[in-house]
Amino acid sequence: MSDKLLKIEDLVVQYITDDGIVEAVNGLNITVDRGKTLGLVGETGAGKTTTALSIMRLIPHPPGKIISGGIELDGMDLLALNEQRLEKIRGDVVSMIFQDPMTALNPVITVGDQIAEAIMIHQKVGQAQASQKAREMLEIVGIPGNRSNEYPHQFSGGMKQRVVIAIALSCNPKLLIADEPTTALDVTIQAQVLELMKSLKVKFQMGMVLITHDLGVVAEVCDDVAIMYAGRIVEQGTLEEVFTEVKHPYTEGLFNSIPNIDDRKEKLKPIRGLMSDPYNLPKGCSFCDRCDYAMPVCETEKPPKIYFSDTHFVECHLYRDQQDFKLKGGMK
Amino acid sequence: MTKYILRRILMMIPVMLGVTLLVFFIISLTPGDAASMILGQEATEESIAELREEMGLNDPTIVQYVRYMGDLFQGDMGNSYATGKTVNSEIAQRFPNTFVLTVSAIFLSVLISIPIGVVSATRQYSIFDNVGMIIALVGISMPSFWTGLLLIIAFSLKLGWFPSGGMEGFISLILPAFTLAIASTASITRTTRSSMLEVIRQDYINTAKAKGVTRNVVIRKHALKNALIPAITVIGLEFGILLGGAVLTETVFSWPGIGRLMVESIQRKDTPMVLGSVIVFALAFSVVNLIIDILYAFIDPRIKSNYS
Ligand SMILES: Nc1ncnc2c1ncn2[C@@H]1O[C@H](COP(=O)(O)OP(=O)(O)O)[C@@H](O)[C@H]1O
Numbered sequence: 001m002s003d004k005l006l007k008i009e010d011l012v013v014q015y016i017t018d019d020g021i022v023e024a025v026n027g028l029n030i031t032v033d034r035g036k037t038l039g040l041v042g043e044t045g046a047g048k049t050t051t052a053l054s055i056m057r058l059i060p061h062p063p064g065k066i067i068s069g070g071i072e073l074d075g076m077d078l079l080a081l082n083e084q085r086l087e088k089i090r091g092d093v094v095s096m097i098f099q100d101p102m103t104a105l106n107p108v109i110t111v112g113d114q115i116a117e118a119i120m121i122h123q124k125v126g127q128a129q130a131s132q133k134a135r136e137m138l139e140i141v142g143i144p145g146n147r148s149n150e151y152p153h154q155f156s157g158g159m160k161q162r163v164v165i166a167i168a169l170s171c172n173p174k175l176l177i178a179d180e181p182t183t184a185l186d187v188t189i190q191a192q193v194l195e196l197m198k199s200l201k202v203k204f205q206m207g208m209v210l211i212t213h214d215l216g217v218v219a220e221v222c223d224d225v226a227i228m229y230a231g232r233i234v235e236q237g238t239l240e241e242v243f244t245e246v247k248h249p250y251t252e253g254l255f256n257s258i259p260n261i262d263d264r265k266e267k268l269k270p271i272r273g274l275m276s277d278p279y280n281l282p283k284g285c286s287f288c289d290r291c292d293y294a295m296p297v298c299e300t301e302k303p304p305k306i307y308f309s310d311t312h313f314v315e316c317h318l319y320r321d322q323q324d325f326k327l328k329g330g331m332k
Numbered sequence: 333m334t335k336y337i338l339r340r341i342l343m344m345i346p347v348m349l350g351v352t353l354l355v356f357f358i359i360s361l362t363p364g365d366a367a368s369m370i371l372g373q374e375a376t377e378e379s380i381a382e383l384r385e386e387m388g389l390n391d392p393t394i395v396q397y398v399r400y401m402g403d404l405f406q407g408d409m410g411n412s413y414a415t416g417k418t419v420n421s422e423i424a425q426r427f428p429n430t431f432v433l434t435v436s437a438i439f440l441s442v443l444i445s446i447p448i449g450v451v452s453a454t455r456q457y458s459i460f461d462n463v464g465m466i467i468a469l470v471g472i473s474m475p476s477f478w479t480g481l482l483l484i485i486a487f488s489l490k491l492g493w494f495p496s497g498g499m500e501g502f503i504s505l506i507l508p509a510f511t512l513a514i515a516s517t518a519s520i521t522r523t524t525r526s527s528m529l530e531v532i533r534q535d536y537i538n539t540a541k542a543k544g545v546t547r548n549v550v551i552r553k554h555a556l557k558n559a560l561i562p563a564i565t566v567i568g569l570e571f572g573i574l575l576g577g578a579v580l581t582e583t584v585f586s587w588p589g590i591g592r593l594m595v596e597s598i599q600r601k602d603t604p605m606v607l608g609s610v611i612v613f614a615l616a617f618s619v620v621n622l623i624i625d626i627l628y629a630f631i632d633p634r635i636k637s638n639y640s
């Protein structure tokens with residue numbers, strides 16, 4: 001068995017709407033090793049959720065469509081499987097946590113039953129046994145098991161997200177996709193949920209794709225980092241590589257827009273402009289109209305992929321002729 | 333919950349007061365004289381005047397109303413001007429017929445409309461959906477006396493399958509129940525479809541799919557129960573409209589229910605009978621609404637916890 005748990009190759013996903021075609025994901029490549037956590041970082045609209053839903057094969061169709069590419073999960077070619085096979089995989093081999101815990105739980109079903117449902121589907125056990133297991137799962141995520149008969153509205157946002165995590169982990173998946181699991185939560189609750197996910201990742205020995213726009217979260221949890229912009233990975237590497245040797249101007253921009261605790265007088269440098277119109281992506285580099293380093297070639301040609309190590313690469317014209325080009329900094 | 337139900341029952345009292353007051357005054361404004369109607373064409377002026385005095389018809393309307401309400405609170409709805417029988421006995425005899433007709437109609441429409449609404453939503457813009465919605469639009473647009481006449485022409489005059497009126501066994505229930513059901517079926521279908529479309533876009537539906545729940549179970553278990561919440565509101569409203577439709581349908585099909593009794597009584601200016609029928613309809617509507625609200629609590633745990 002290969003050590004690659006998830007391998008996405010040249011994935012292209014579009015939403016075909018009345019207003020035109022949204023190029024949400026444009027030739028995406030990522031891999032996740034068994035038991036490792038990949039941080040998928042990018043601003044709103046970068047195509048992160050679309051990527052996650054593609055792995056689940058839950059892209060809403062219409063309007064969404066996987067146009068081309070390959071997704072291999074645990075040796076299976078996901079794009080070749082029929083719906084029945086996919087139903088066996090969802091929740092069992094791969095699970096997903098959605099962004100907003102307030103709306104992710106069914107309001108008319110008890111949390112216990114919502115957890116037990118997945119267990120009954122995949123582990124072929126009866127109601128009583130599944131309910132018992134559901135209570136154990138609640139305990140694991142830090143909720144008293146006797147609350148399993150309660151309904152979602154009786155829980156706070158952080159507790160709901162714990163329930164969602166319990167559902168996702170109930171069948172011990174090999175891969176967990178967490179789509180901005182803490183974005184909708186209060187800061188103090190965020191830390192608790194993150195801590196929980198960190199410990200469960202080890203306990204369940206699962207691989208994880210952690211989607212976020214928060215580099216702080218990435219530093220906390222991830223082994224590898226992929227920076228996503230306009231449907232492509234513009235820079236990828238190990239946590240250390242990306243955090244110490246920032247290569248892509250967009251990655252640099254992301255770091256510069258984090259408040260610096262040591263020097264609060266220093267001004268934030270948000271990335272100027274807005275992300276390119278996904279209905280009408282530029283011919284060259286998608287980031288060039290916001291980039292401080294843009295050159296004429298950036299507007300006309302797609303940037304090449306340049307490797308700095310086996311794991312660290314960037315898609316940027318800056319490094320084509322001079323591999324040791326240094327960004328202006330702002331990083332310490 | 334019990335406290336809530338009690339409160340709701342108490343709230344029916346002002347509703348009933350309002351309904352009776354309104355109907356009483358409307359009837360008093362219509363032309364025609366009860367005393368001369370009771371005594372018939374040959375009666376003398378004196379005997380009519382005498383009866384008017386005896387019945388208290390010369391008193392101001394408000395006094396008559398108060399007297400009527402006094403009797404009503406003792407359970408006495410008076411005697412029919414036309415037949416002399418007590419209103420209570422007449423209504424007791426006719427109510428079961430209206431009950432059977434309206435309840436079968438609402439059952440029929442729920443039974444037809446929920447599945448069609450669900451399938452239409454899950455296959456939005458398919459042939460099934462488009463045809464279904466056109467039929468629903470036609471159904472909503474047709475008044476029940478018109479549908480009733482069409483059904484009589486087709487199924488009893490041309491095909492001879494069902495009787496055109498009267499009440500002889502189950503077979504004579506079918507046409508009037510269908511007639512009554514059509515309009516409400518159409519609007520419950522449309523509501524079910526639109527709330528279902530709303531629900532299947534919700535995040536928790538994705539959560540269910542992500543667990544590996546099959547498509548059918550997602551619809552039946554996760555979506556339908558949520559979609560039923562708005563549908564039930566409409567079912568309650570439709571039941572009210574359906575009670576109104578019963579007046580026309582019973583007349584068209586000569587169904588011996590309260591609706592037909594009411595129409596006949598209005599024609600005869602039989603005030604006590606009209607009032608009695610209206611009170612029964614208003615009570616039925618209030619009770620249905622109460623049942624709907626209790627049903628809510630059973631389906632939606634968020635509402636239930638508000639009550640306790
Ligand atoms: N159902 C949809 N229909 C049309 N466009 C969509 C739909 N879902 C997402 N998009 C578009 O696809 C792009 C990527 O969206 P998304 O994957 O949600 O990004 P992210 O999760 O990174 O914020 C955005 O431009 C978004 O507007």
Ligand SMILES: [Mg+2]
Pocket residue numbers: 048049050099179
């Ligand atoms: Mg998203």
